[in-house]
Amino acid sequence: MGGQGTLGPFGLEVVETPTLGDRSYLVHDGSVAAVIDPQRDLDRVTTLLDRLGVRLVAVLETHVHNDYLTGGLALARATGAAYHLNAADDVSFERDGLRDGDVVAVGERIRLTALATPGHTFTHLSYALTDDDAGLDEALAVFTGGSLLFGATGRPDLLGDEHTDALARHQHASAHRLADLLPASAEVLPTHGFGSFCAATQSEATASTIGDEVRGNPVLTQDEQAYVEDLLAGLGAYPAYYAHMASGNAQGPGAPDLSPAQEADPAELRRRLESGEWVVDLRDRRAFAAGHLRGSYNFGLDGGFATYLGWLVAWGTPLTLLGSTPEDVAEAQRELVRIGIDRPAAQSTGGPDDWARTPEDVRSFERGSFADLAQVRHHREVQVLDVRRDDERAEGAVVGSAHVPLQQLLDRIDDVPAGEVWVHCAAGYRASIAASLLDAAGRHVVAVDDDWSNAPGSGLPVAPGGRATGREDRGA
Known part of the structure; x- marks a missing residue:
């Protein structure tokens, strides 16, 4: 699920979602906790809270995400925690809005200061972590969301071409603001950048500090014009499902339903295929090539399953999931709810012989x-x-x-x-x-x-x- 560590006197838990290239964070003092940028399958966080024996008092979003549906609102409602995001974000639910410089107190010592860092979005916030009344020049870490990443920055083109140049310049200024305000020792804790298409470029680094970024991140070593030109020249395609994420997050996603879908027999599978629905085989590519249900598509769980499925499928197309085991199907469901595909139309487990009506329905390549x-x-x-x-x-x-x-x-x-x-x-x-x-x-x-x-x-x-x-x- 992730890793654990310390930030000065505080505990840090990292909840990784490698298939989407994201991290969520839980910081606590042994009694109370805050969570930053939680994913939709919020049971991963509640399990952590129970294991640590801490109470969640604050959920913070760095921005309205473009690559996944947040679990933040549902998590806050389930636990009674306050839900924080930028007061300027246009959302359809009640939240505790933050502005630049606002401080969120978590227990007696944890302090999270909101810092305006536009660039990935216009309303992006980073959160500097300090101990009690320490100043920003003593910050232990900064949760940077899609702003300052390891050796890179979040991409500035997800809000439309008309905003890309302006956001790229904001991104440059925001990174320099963090470098000017925070000590070189402060840990950089981004949400994106671990394979996410939200990152403008990728880095092999697994940890970093402000000082590391000052020495090696192009946004902090190049002047604005050189950075903007290089950044924009390197931007590639990003998943089509991103178009649905920001609006979904602005509406306030509820908790997902991860219960099993209805079982489909071979006749039902054929009917769904012939009606234009998608039947998705979750097995690895070697098993699929050796034998599969005619007309099914292979999106194996051993790769970027949700990213590529969400990229290719026409939004709203019913999906039936085929897996070797019920656990494989459950894993796929968990991946899909993170990008807003909440309920499979049906499911079936086993292998091609279990899914085919006749031998002619089994194909290979x-x-x-x-x-x-x-x-x-x-x-x-x-x-x-x-x-x-x-x-x-x-x-x-x-x-x-x-x-x-x-x-x-x-x-x-x-x-x-x-x-x-x-x-x-x-x-x-x-x-x-x-x-x-x-x-x-x-x-x-x-x-x-x-x-x-x-x-x-x-x-x-x-x-x-x-x-x-x-x-x-x-x-x-």
Whole structure:
């Protein structure tokens, strides 16, 4: 679930959600606690509270999130804690609004000072943690949300192109404000940046301080113009479901229902497929390739399940979940409620033979490596489909390959060249998703289950993306 540590005299619990690239935090004094940016499946936090034997008195949001639905309001209501976010945020529920400089007292000693740090959003707040009446120059840590991240900042383009430049400049100023106000020893505790598409860039760091960021973060080492130009040049695509998160958070998400969905038999599964609903196989890509229900899609629990499912599915499409075990289906439900997909239409457990009405309802496709692909091309004509993002392809691509980023594939099936298609991504997970979409559309597909780093030495011709394709690419 995360880790634990200390911040001066206080305890710190980190609740990680690696599949979305986010962290929530619980800080306590052994008696009372505050939680910052909790996820929707709030039972992870209540379990922590019970284990620690502390009472929750404050829930704080750094911003109205764009990448997940918050559990903050529901958690506050369930525990009687005060719910804090920026007083300027336009929300449809009662909350304790904060402004720059306001202090939230948690027990006798914990103090959290709200600091206006616009950039990721216009109303973004960071929270500096101090002991009792200590000044900001003695802050122990700062909860930075989507502002100052490890070696990066939160992306400034989620509120629309018309605001991106202004928010990028705000982000630069906000980072410098934190660096000026807080001591070099203060720990930086961001919400985003651990694989989240809310981060403008990614870092390998697992911990940081203000001093570390001053020495190495571009937002603090570059002047404003250089930072803005580099930041905007590096922004890539982000998940389509983000469009629904801010409005959902402004309405005040309730507690999720994680009880099992109704069971579906083979006839029901076929009926749902034929009516255009999604039947999602949660097994890993090797199991799916070896045998799966005809027409089902593969979004394995061993990768970015919720991110990519939420990116591709038309919002509101009923989902039926297929898993090897009830525990797998329950895990998928938990992932989905975090992005606002609250209830599966149905579920079923077992394997393809349990889900198919007839043997003809079970399909399979081949898997291969980049070396296999290089060998096959000596013997017969095959097509190569690259489903990576534009920024990934720019680093290199198979000469002559077609390019359709995964998030566009359902709308661009007709752009995939005819014939046998070998589909690849960077490591195999997205290639399996793409292969399942193509297989469901009746195409002859082979999934490249290999790491892109193996492509240059495989015998395949690889060149920079701009020179690699024989077809016109469309941006992500």
